[in-house]
Amino acid sequence: MENGELLQMRGICKYFPGVYALQNVDFTLRSGEIHALMGENGAGKSTLIKVLTGVYVKDGGKILIRKNSSDNAEAVFEETHIRSPQDAQNSGISTVYQEIALCPNLSVAENMFIGRSGAFTNWKDMNKKTGELLKQLDIPATPKMQLGSCSIAVQQMVAIARAVDMKCRVLILDEPTSSLDEQEVEKLFKLMRDLKKKGVGIIFVTHFLDQVYEVCDRITVLRDGCLVGEYIIEDLPRVKLVSKMLGKDLDDMSDIKSESDVKPVDTGKTPVLEAHGLVSNAGIKPFDFNIHGGEVNGFTGLLGSGRSECVRAIFGADKVIGGTVKVHGKNVKIKKPIDAMKNGIGYLPEDRKLDGIVADLSVKDNIILALQVMKGFFKPFSRSKAEAMAQEYIKLLDIKTASSETPIGQLSGGNQQKCILARWLLTNPDYLILDEPTRGIDIGTKIEIQKLALKLASEGKSVTFISSEIDEMLRTCSRLIVMRDRKVVGELTGDDLTRNKVMSTIAGGEEK
Amino acid sequence: MTPSKSSNKSLGAQLIGLTRKQLFIPIAALLCLIIFNLIADPSFFNIKVGLNSAGQPVLSGYLITILDYGSELAILAIGMTLVTSASGGQDISVGAAIAIAGSVILKVLCGNESRPEHMKAPIIVAFLVACVVAMIFGAFNGALVAFFKIQPMVATLILFTAGRSIAAWINNNELPIISDESFSYFGTFIPGCPIPTPVFIAAACMVVIFLVLKFTNLGLYSQSVGINPHSSRLNGINPAIVKLITYVILGLCVAVVGLIKVSRISTINYSVVAKDIEMDAILAVALGGNSLGGGKFSMPASIMGAYIIQFLTTTLYKFNVNSSALPAYKAVVVIVLVVLSAPVVRERINRLKKSSSKTAKEVA
Numbered sequence: 001m002e003n004g005e006l007l008q009m010r011g012i013c014k015y016f017p018g019v020y021a022l023q024n025v026d027f028t029l030r031s032g033e034i035h036a037l038m039g040e041n042g043a044g045k046s047t048l049i050k051v052l053t054g055v056y057v058k059d060g061g062k063i064l065i066r067k068n069s070s071d072n073a074e075a076v077f078e079e080t081h082i083r084s085p086q087d088a089q090n091s092g093i094s095t096v097y098q099e100i101a102l103c104p105n106l107s108v109a110e111n112m113f114i115g116r117s118g119a120f121t122n123w124k125d126m127n128k129k130t131g132e133l134l135k136q137l138d139i140p141a142t143p144k145m146q147l148g149s150c151s152i153a154v155q156q157m158v159a160i161a162r163a164v165d166m167k168c169r170v171l172i173l174d175e176p177t178s179s180l181d182e183q184e185v186e187k188l189f190k191l192m193r194d195l196k197k198k199g200v201g202i203i204f205v206t207h208f209l210d211q212v213y214e215v216c217d218r219i220t221v222l223r224d225g226c227l228v229g230e231y232i233i234e235d236l237p238r239v240k241l242v243s244k245m246l247g248k249d250l251d252d253m254s255d256i257k258s259e260s261d262v263k264p265v266d267t268g269k270t271p272v273l274e275a276h277g278l279v280s281n282a283g284i285k286p287f288d289f290n291i292h293g294g295e296v297n298g299f300t301g302l303l304g305s306g307r308s309e310c311v312r313a314i315f316g317a318d319k320v321i322g323g324t325v326k327v328h329g330k331n332v333k334i335k336k337p338i339d340a341m342k343n344g345i346g347y348l349p350e351d352r353k354l355d356g357i358v359a360d361l362s363v364k365d366n367i368i369l370a371l372q373v374m375k376g377f378f379k380p381f382s383r384s385k386a387e388a389m390a391q392e393y394i395k396l397l398d399i400k401t402a403s404s405e406t407p408i409g410q411l412s413g414g415n416q417q418k419c420i421l422a423r424w425l426l427t428n429p430d431y432l433i434l435d436e437p438t439r440g441i442d443i444g445t446k447i448e449i450q451k452l453a454l455k456l457a458s459e460g461k462s463v464t465f466i467s468s469e470i471d472e473m474l475r476t477c478s479r480l481i482v483m484r485d486r487k488v489v490g491e492l493t494g495d496d497l498t499r500n501k502v503m504s505t506i507a508g509g510e511e512k
Numbered sequence: 513m514t515p516s517k518s519s520n521k522s523l524g525a526q527l528i529g530l531t532r533k534q535l536f537i538p539i540a541a542l543l544c545l546i547i548f549n550l551i552a553d554p555s556f557f558n559i560k561v562g563l564n565s566a567g568q569p570v571l572s573g574y575l576i577t578i579l580d581y582g583s584e585l586a587i588l589a590i591g592m593t594l595v596t597s598a599s600g601g602q603d604i605s606v607g608a609a610i611a612i613a614g615s616v617i618l619k620v621l622c623g624n625e626s627r628p629e630h631m632k633a634p635i636i637v638a639f640l641v642a643c644v645v646a647m648i649f650g651a652f653n654g655a656l657v658a659f660f661k662i663q664p665m666v667a668t669l670i671l672f673t674a675g676r677s678i679a680a681w682i683n684n685n686e687l688p689i690i691s692d693e694s695f696s697y698f699g700t701f702i703p704g705c706p707i708p709t710p711v712f713i714a715a716a717c718m719v720v721i722f723l724v725l726k727f728t729n730l731g732l733y734s735q736s737v738g739i740n741p742h743s744s745r746l747n748g749i750n751p752a753i754v755k756l757i758t759y760v761i762l763g764l765c766v767a768v769v770g771l772i773k774v775s776r777i778s779t780i781n782y783s784v785v786a787k788d789i790e791m792d793a794i795l796a797v798a799l800g801g802n803s804l805g806g807g808k809f810s811m812p813a814s815i816m817g818a819y820i821i822q823f824l825t826t827t828l829y830k831f832n833v834n835s836s837a838l839p840a841y842k843a844v845v846v847i848v849l850v851v852l853s854a855p856v857v858r859e860r861i862n863r864l865k866k867s868s869s870k871t872a873k874e875v876a
Contacts, residue, residue: 317746338748349746358740360808365732372729373748380729423747 591762600806601664608675613770650763
């Protein structure tokens with residue numbers, strides 16, 4: 001059947017202080033299709049969704065929604081002003097977020113009807129209707145079950161059923177599969193296909209390429225707040241999709257291997273760190289890993305591929321549930337971050353705001369924090385010693401701050417990152433993990449940080465470098481471990497370190 | 513005309529700078545109270561030398577009362593500040609825990625007699641036992657908060673509810689009385705010293721906490737955990753242990769106040785002793801300009817807050833506010849102070865000042 005257009009977003013602009021989050025983005029959704037919205041972090045996917053669902057109010061452009069639902073009639077579009085999530089719901093747009101926004105301690109039926117049954121509830125009727133709907137959508141749950149006792153996948157489906165029952169015509173699924181296992185994903189896909197048959201238009205946001213190619217009909221790619229294009233899935237092989245997302249056209253890619261002064265790594269020696277079958281509770285598959293003195297290596301892969309989870313497992317930041325770790329050839333147990341720190345490992349976390357800075361504390365306290373903790377509870381640094389160390393690194397890394405007593409939260413992103421770097425450099429680690437050290441900071445600081453990683457390696461230390469920008473990785477790393485869908489799928493060294501090769505390995509499956 | 517204006521501006525800027533200081537609110541509140549009392553009745557500030565019941569010459573007057581009773585609050589404020597900083601919540605069971613600590617002291621000193629002629633154990637032993645008991649109860653609260661991640665107010669509600677009956681149960685609901693003079697020294701006066709003993713005890717506590725904060729990382733850890741537990745953990749701190757420690761320290765503070773409380777009257781009234789003191793202790797922390805949501809704290813500001821709360825209470829007593837109506841009056845004053853020191857309001861005030869100074873500049 002020919003699917004009519006259901007939703008048109010035309011020339012959508014959204015401006016945040018200092019940056020265009022969306023510039024003239026067009027997006028079209030047809031009824032009865034599953035439409036993937038793809039793009040790297042910061043590409044504007046979530047902003048677009050938030051504009052559509054009324055979380056943000058757009059600064060420009062229009063949203064048109066088809067008013068008549070009959071397939072045969074001439075499509076009639078009406079401009080719709082969506083100013084709040086309530087508006088979106090009234091226009092038939094429903095969203096199911098990654099984190100389930102239902103009440104786990106209420107029953108399935110209560111969750112379905114919450115907030116729309118008025119002051120009085122006809123319990124019998126409610127349970128009956130819910131039962132019918134669950135049956136209709138083939139969801140393995142009963143109306144009286146407590147939602148929290150269902151699996152995450154079923155909860156996710158209940159959330160979808162709720163959306164469907166609210167007469168939604170546009171269903172937005174924002175990373176619905178990130179906490180599901182394979183079978184659960186299958187169930188979810190079945191439900192999505194059923195809804196598709198019923199004529200619902202589904203917008204699917206995910207980081208998993210395999211899933212996109214499994215269920216989607218069309219792909220819209222965004223990059224840096226701009227529309228890259230809309231493609232029918234058959235016309236866009238994986239490698240092309242990845243290159244569109246990253247903004248590097250495969251054809252005009254020249255292979256530049258940086259000429260840094262890093263000495264070749266002596267792999268004959270005992271590795272600084274060696275991990276076998278390491279696995280944490282963060283949902284990654286067990287992986288092997290090693291790094292030698294003087295080496296810079298990196299984990300690469302799309303966001304959500306599990307690269308951060310790997311280094312978090314090495315550092316003990318997530319709960320390690322299996323595998324062995326050797327440091328300098330000796331078996332060690334790393335259960336929590338302090339164990340890793342005592343073994344000479346430093347970790348600059350991916351999420352600077354959440355895991356890195358202690359916002360209200362001063363620059364000084366933030367810099368000395370890790371070393372102070374290693375030194376011990378009863379041995380605080382004297383005021384003058386702490387000040388001297390902070391000043392040394394403020395100067396060394398050229399941190400721009402009014403004083404060492406300024407709360408770190410008041411600094412710019414790049415300078416905050418330098419403080420966290422200073423924190424770990426101060427502990428003089430043998431092995432430093434830099435997880436997205438260059439995200440969200442200015443270009444000058446990015447280069448400084450890359451140089452620093454190479455400098456550390458030339459001093460005989462080991463560095464693991466993670467970045468979403470493949471160029472940065474190629475410039476710094478002599479070995480890349482490629483991740484896809486939460487497992488290690490390849491390792492690239494030497495001549496294989498080209499953008500083409502990296503991208504095709506990230507995309508997997510089809511080689512060009 | 514212009515020069516005077518510019519000097520005005522710099523003065524204004526200085527004043528604005530001053531209002532940003534954490535101690536501004538408590539100092540301003542104190543000044544208001546002092547000025548109010550000076551105008552209403554300057555005799556408020558009189559200090560007399562009188563004889564107490566034991567015939568000793570001691571100082572008396574409203575200011576002495578403030579120092580005396582404010583000291584109890586100050587000791588509690590020390591622990592409450594740490595708890596607030598690390599766990600982002602407050603312990604509302606301190607009043608009930610004081611009753612327990614006091615009851616334990618009496619139990620150890622009296623044994624099973626209700627009115628022993630001689631104390632059954634040295635006071636120091638009784639006090640140490642009370643310390644251990646209070647710290648265990650603190651650890652209980654702390655464990656609920658730190659390991660079971662229960663909101664502090666809810667976690668401590670348990671002991672808040674049960675504490676006074678536990679205290680009564682310890683002494684079989686009897687009210688033991690200690691006749692030995694020396695026991696009353698802690699809550700009243702040491703012979704020959706005209707200043708109430710609690711003042712010295714509070715001073716000692718302040719010195720101890722000052723040294724602890726100087727020679728350990730307690731301050732850095734609890735602030736770090738209160739501000740960002742994730743980041744703290746990744747830097748090797750165990751947030752749960754840090755939270756637990758702050759509750760145990762508060763337990764110690766509770767034991768000290770328990771000693772003062774039972775010493776004052778040489779006996780205990782389970783349902784009345786230290787009633788509502790938890791609210792005053794929390795208010796002291798808030799009045800000091802510390803965020804009740806945890807994180808950064810200033811210990812001197814909290815301690816000052818404690819004395820200001822007592823200043824307010826005593827002022828209200830002085831003006832014969834009915835003791836049952838007292839909390840209502842206090843609430844009004846406290847609302848004003850707390851709202852003024854709320855970050856939202858302060859931010860808005862700062863913004864208003866900025867914009868007004870900007871427009872002033874533009875006009876000029």
